[in-house]
Amino acid sequence: MNTDNTNTSDVRKDRIVTNSLGNPINEPFATQRVGQHGPLLLQDSNLIDLLAHFNRENIPQRLPHAHGSGAFGYFEVTDDITDVCGSAMFNKIGKKTRCLIRFSTVGGDKGSADTARDPRGFSTKFYTEEGNLDWVYNNTPVFFIRDPSKFPHFIHTQRRNPETNTPDANMFWDFLTTPENQVAIHQVMILFSDRGTPASYRHMNGYSGHTYKWSNKNGDWKYVQVHIITDQGIKNLTIEEAIKKAGEDADFCQKDLFNSIAKGKFPSWTVYIQTMTQDEAKSLPFSVFDLTKVWPHKQFPLRRVGRIVLNENPKNYFAQIEEAAFAPSNTVPYQEPSADPVLQARLFAYADAQRYRLGPNYHQIPVNCPYASKMFNPAIRDGPMNVNGNFGNEPNYLNTSKDYSFIQQQKPIQQHQEVWNGPAIPYHWATSEGDIDFVQARELYTKVLSKQPGAQERLAHNIGIHIAPAADTIQQRVINMFAKVDKNLANGIRKECEAKKRDSSKF
Template identity: 80%
Template sequence: MNDNTNTSDVRGDRVVTNAQGNPLNDPFATQRVGQHGPLLMQDANLIELLAHFNRENIVERLPHAHGSGAFGYFEVTDDITDICGSAMFSKIGKRTRCLTRFSTVGGEKGSADTARDPRGFSTKFYTEEGNLDWVYNNTPVFFIRDPAKFPHFIHTQRRNPETHMKDANMFWDFLTTPENQVAIHQVMILFSDRGTPASYRTMNGYSGHTYKWSNKKGEWHYVQVHIESDQGVKNLTNEEAIKMAGENPDYCQKDLFEAIQKKKFPSWTVSIQTMTEEDAKKLPFSVFDLTKVWPHKQFPLRRVGRLVLNENPLNYFAQIEQAAFSPSTTVPYQEPSADPVLQARLFAYPDAQRYRLGPNYHQIPVNCPYASKVFNPAMRDGPMNVDGNLGSEPNYLATKNPYNFSQSSRPIQQHQEVWNGPAVPFHWATSPGDIDFVQARDLYQKVLSQQPGAQDRLAHNIGFHIASSQPEIQKRVLDMFARVDKKLANNIFKECELRKKELCRF
């Protein structure tokens, strides 16, 4: 039985009842005036059934609406207590139960698993110090570093408000605007083979953001997390992904569920990169820049543990659709950095869950911190409060009552970074010069060049996508990729022209 399935109020004898427990003698009979007359308002069971049906959907996530998930565990394989004092890392061999949800970003709930899109890779750890959420993606960078651009960016990746169709002009207009070309590194990844993973089991996860981890002595490091597939990384070509989207849009959901059902449990090796504050000052870019990766030669991966998914959910809605993730859900010794996009997510994500699931979303079994329990007298009441509401406990910290604060002596941020200065309206647009194109160029010239056909497929995928956009947009796309590599821009142009000829036949 899944630990997160609450069946305490379900009748064991399977007698069918209404929502109030009143047994039904015929679930399909309706009260009418005579055999063929109109229905009666007093048929409360019918009204309850229809009214509940009208309300059985909850607000769709925006973004990351379409996803799959499974339960499993994280096991410590290497000692990192010199880096992080969190209890989940306290000893080698320790296991922590977890839930991982994979998702596409831009599509609606009914969209295809194989769409060209980044993938969400979020994991909730049920630790004895409280729940911990790693809300990651399958790409190590992202499109933006100004959080105010996020709603604008997501809108351009979704549907045109006039035509209600996906729109290549909107898509590329945003990305090729000079101030937004900081996205080039992520765009290169998106249109490479990695833009269409072959399955959730065969893709990696990355924190993307920089975090701050401390040990119990108070020593701290900047940290990025890598979750690498033990099954290897496998991807689909553009044409394979399109074909699969038509034949089986739930392909990745099916693949994950059936693999676990067959006890072929997928696993990932979890590693970290660490950086000191002094190291960060020497970087050619900001440690808080979400569009940059940390060089592995300078900051090598250090293994931490293993993530294993070995248990399918028993009910998708209860355990996956209602699962709520937020980077603000953290535990002692793991803290956010000053990355502005991460800082914005600390508010936006839990607020989205309050809107989507209600203010007591943390009481839903899949989100409940059952390994640590909760005690906060000031957080009370609200709709769907189902945990007893702390009974007669005062709803504030009463002077007469004893309270324990077990972490009061734990050093937090007062000994770490020191910030001062005026409030500044800072727009972190594309930097002057070439710095925002360096890593994208390295990806093309040094990484993709070592993978047979990868450079050609990148050009094909971009050319295929821009062919339906306006000529002005196409030129802007070509100009942007020419800053990466002129050969790439020329190949994109050729692929675009070929695709336009194909479109003219229809």
């Protein structure tokens, strides 16, 4: 793939400046007018061309994940996993596949700070010989919801109040502390721990979160989760450090990633998978399709697959990162989605967002083209900004006089897998009345954070100062929710909140 978009076929090599239709411009800053100081003339087509394009040069920002950075690199197979997955990208140790990674914050606008307390997106596009594969992941192994219909509501509460146009602690915590939504507790614990503010994109992990289904070429299949572990080690910022960075250099992580690659210090990650059989899934104390749960490593150990190296900065941010389009529906043979309801919803929502943001032919934009496999489907044609020749005189349907090949017919890997039976029902997967949805959050607090000096105290501090601007009733709901995790945590949050309110009252 040629990622240097300055050398495309429609760019003049002699560097003579023209308007957008190739007509040479005599003087770039002169404008046609009546006399030396008279009004402008509408016939000045070069000025109109320049201003009209300027008015349209922005595209809708992503919602969410508007603010992000990215780079190109490669994935290299280090271990044989062909017994788990038959995808061509894994078929030989040492095989390399070109890739693009975009890191992002979730809730912030495009101009927001890199160091905000927020989950981080970790999306990877692999240009494989079987088509483009997108792993659209986060830097946390779980998420806030498992009912996809709650996603727009949740994201709205994490953004700006429609009246004040400012972030609102009442909105933020009202949603999360509603009893039916407290399934978010595990992700909230991670968000307000040290990992809620990574020191850089290079020093954080990526996780599929969702459960996928991978099959080998014999048709044997397993549930799979993917872990992308940083080789640079985990590094985080305290809330005070993150706020200071945001004020001094809002693009700190963007510069860190770009400068590291420019200096030849290429960041890398080791890719692992966890696998689970259908029978093992049946014995879990939670659903294998529950995005708010992690798979215990002792029961489902990590198995190494390969490594990702980022070694090439984009030549043009807009063309190669802003226009990059990721969707979990972009997959390849032997890697399939599971019945995870949030993942199922994302299969539609992400690709649809790209059609809105970039247009129906977004797959023709160079950074999104399946250049390693090429594309052929004569029914997918026309539409705005079709620039790939539009299949010429090829019939725009499957013509009986033409020959077509369908290799997937030889790979019937769905029939013997999950079999679903039941009526169509409306199901709200709310937080359970029992303890199961708080178990892993409690283990994170008592078994993981307890081993990291000061981590429990920082968690209470981060939550306490965040809820301080909220109404007293919301503060109490937050404290009550975290008391279900640990009484000491709830008490610590209360003390930090009261201390923050005392400090604020002095001004």
